Amino acid sequence: MASGKKAWTATRARLQALLTTGSADAAFFNQAKYLIKQSDVTMLLPARIGDYTDFYSSREHATNVGTMFRGKENALQPNWLHLPVGYHGRASSVVVSGTPIRRPNGQLQKNKTNPKEGSVFGTCRLMDFEIEMGFFVGTGNNLGEPMDINTVEDNIFGFVVCNDWSARDIQKFEYVPLGPFCGKNLGTTISPWVVTIDALKPFRCETSWKVQDDPKPLPYLQDPDYSSFDINIECAIKPEGVPAEKASVVSRTNFRHMYWNHKQQLVHHTVTGCNMRPGDMCASGTISGRDVGNFGSMLELSWKGTREVKLEKTDEIRKFLKDGDEVIMTAKCQGNGYQIGFGECSGVVLPARALS
Numbered sequence: 001m002a003s004g005k006k007a008w009t010a011t012r013a014r015l016q017a018l019l020t021t022g023s024a025d026a027a028f029f030n031q032a033k034y035l036i037k038q039s040d041v042t043m044l045l046p047a048r049i050g051d052y053t054d055f056y057s058s059r060e061h062a063t064n065v066g067t068m069f070r071g072k073e074n075a076l077q078p079n080w081l082h083l084p085v086g087y088h089g090r091a092s093s094v095v096v097s098g099t100p101i102r103r104p105n106g107q108l109q110k111n112k113t114n115p116k117e118g119s120v121f122g123t124c125r126l127m128d129f130e131i132e133m134g135f136f137v138g139t140g141n142n143l144g145e146p147m148d149i150n151t152v153e154d155n156i157f158g159f160v161v162c163n164d165w166s167a168r169d170i171q172k173f174e175y176v177p178l179g180p181f182c183g184k185n186l187g188t189t190i191s192p193w194v195v196t197i198d199a200l201k202p203f204r205c206e207t208s209w210k211v212q213d214d215p216k217p218l219p220y221l222q223d224p225d226y227s228s229f230d231i232n233i234e235c236a237i238k239p240e241g242v243p244a245e246k247a248s249v250v251s252r253t254n255f256r257h258m259y260w261n262h263k264q265q266l267v268h269h270t271v272t273g274c275n276m277r278p279g280d281m282c283a284s285g286t287i288s289g290r291d292v293g294n295f296g297s298m299l300e301l302s303w304k305g306t307r308e309v310k311l312e313k314t315d316e317i318r319k320f321l322k323d324g325d326e327v328i329m330t331a332k333c334q335g336n337g338y339q340i341g342f343g344e345c346s347g348v349v350l351p352a353r354a355l356s
Contacts, residue, residue, distance in 0.1 A: 001047060001138045001157045002278035008138070008157065012198055043192035043343075045096045046160070047136055047279035052094055052188070053269060054132075054164060054180075054283045055086040059209060059259035061288035061296060068304045081215055084260035084268045086285075089164075090185040094281065097345045101187040103127055103323060103352040106170040119173050123352040126168035126305070127321040130286040131235050131296035131329060133255050134162035134190055135262055137280040144273040149223055152263045155276070158196040159262075161233065161331045161345035162283045163189040168299055168320070188283070191331075193343035200340075203333040205230040208257045208289065220271060221264050228262075231255035231342075233287065233331040235296070239316055240324025240348075247328055248311035250301060250318075253287050253294045255331075323351045 017025040056062060059076075062085075066075030079085065095101075107119040138157035141147050147155060164184065171183025207228045216222070232254055238247035260268075265282055286296040295301045301309045302319040309318045321327065327349075331342040 001136060002140075004139050005154045008196055009198055012196060043096055043098070045094070045190070046192055046194050047281075049091045049094050049279055049281050050277050051280045052089040052091040052283070053086050053281075054089045054184070054188075054285060055084050055260065055265050056080075056285040057084050057086075057260035057265060058257050058285055058287050058296070060257055060290055060294075061286040061300070062259075064288060064295065064300045068299075082217070083221070084265045086265070086269070086282075087179045087184075089180075089188065089283070091281070093185055094188045094190060095347075097189060097191050097343065098347070099187070099189060100348045100350045101165050101189065102350040104167050104170065104182070104186045105352050105355060106167065106182050107173055108169050109173040115173060115176075121355070123355065124167040124170055125320070126299075127349055128166040128168050128298045129235065129321065129327045129329075130164040130166055131233055131251060131253055131288075132162040132164050132283045132286060133231065133233070133331070134160045134281050134283040135266075136160070136194060137266070137276045137282070138278060140276040140278055140280070141270055143275040145270075145275075146220075146273055147267050147270045147276075149220060149263060149267045152267050153197060156197055156262060156266065157278075158194040159200065159229075159231075159342070160194055161191040161329050161342045163327060163329055163345050163347065164283060164286070165189065165347070166297070166299075187347070189345055189347045190281075191329075191343040191345040193341075195333075195340060195342055200229045200231075200333065202335060203230045203340075204228075205256050207259065207261060208254075209259050212259070217264070220267060223261065223263055226261065228256045228258045229333070231331050231333055233329065236328045237311055237318065237321070238326040238328060239311065239314055239322070240326075242314055246313045247326070248313045250298075250309055250311070251293065251295055253289050253296050255284070255287060257287050257289045257294070258284060321349050323349055325349050 111117040236247040
């Protein structure tokens with residue numbers, strides 16, 4: 001990642017040549033010696049993640065959440081359309097697909113409607129997932145030197161699927177005034193495969209909002225090629241004790257549902273001169289479309305617990321996640337006669353530790 005875009009592009013081209021059937025390079029490449037079955041290896045994190053930042057950049061998602069908690073007329077906070085909102089997450093709890101996530105204990109609001117009555121200590125009841133895409137910083141920038149919107153993509157190595165696990169009831173009591181903390185630091189799961197920007201170029205597409213003109217972003221955030229990538233993402237839930245084929249898809253969404261795209265996120269992150277380093281990770285924020293089937297979290301799918309979400313293959317009902325549930329996210333770009341996969345991003349919810 002630290003080697004830079006020229007090295008990334010050259011390495012990808014060389015690998016393609018070695019693996020392309022019938023090519024002169026492939027004829028001298030001993031695939032039996034160098035290719036290892038995925039079933040024979042343990043996948044690890046693709047980088048040593050120094051810092052992790054999570055954004056909140058799907059307008060559909062932000063509108064849904066704002067409507068639930070503040071009403072339709074005040075769904076978006078006044079700053080939301082002016083800058084990519086984000087918070088600094090916990091890099092130490094970013095884990096690779098397959099790592100179990102334990103349901104947390106923490107402070108819960110005592111009275112659901114009146115935070116002034118304080119809190120009680122207890123086990124999270126509203127365990128949730130968030131469908132996101134994450135990207136890894138490549139070459140980074142020096143302290144005091146912001147990135148430029150016209151060249152910022154040269155600093156992005158590639159993308160992974162990301163599940164930003166959330167303890168909604170812990171989050172509810174803590175988030176005012178400084179935002180997420182213990183409700184988010186319990187774990188963030190990513191897929192082990194990084195799909196590079198070069199591989200994604202054929203899938204560049206309009207965002208679901210197409211333009212940003214009401215209001216128009218400040219000049220440093222104006223992307224001359226305002227776009228995202230056409231990445232289809234699915235999220236399934238597999239209850240404990242059922243076979244893999246009984247996992248039920250509860251959401252199908254797409255990375256095009258970004259109002260603030262990856263370039264704008266990284267430019268804004270560095271506008272103050274903040275230095276990004278190779279292996280730093282940023283996540284998109286929950287990706288939701290306009291239709292219920294495109295919502296990227298149980299908070300939205302159940303509309304704050306007021307609706308039931310049916311798991312079609314087992315006839316079970318969920319509003320939030322139960323212990324033993326495995327959340328399985330997959331993503332792919334569909335080309336003409338081929339597809340690019342991101343690998344699986346999965347994790348099982350373990351029971352909380354006993355309260356002392």
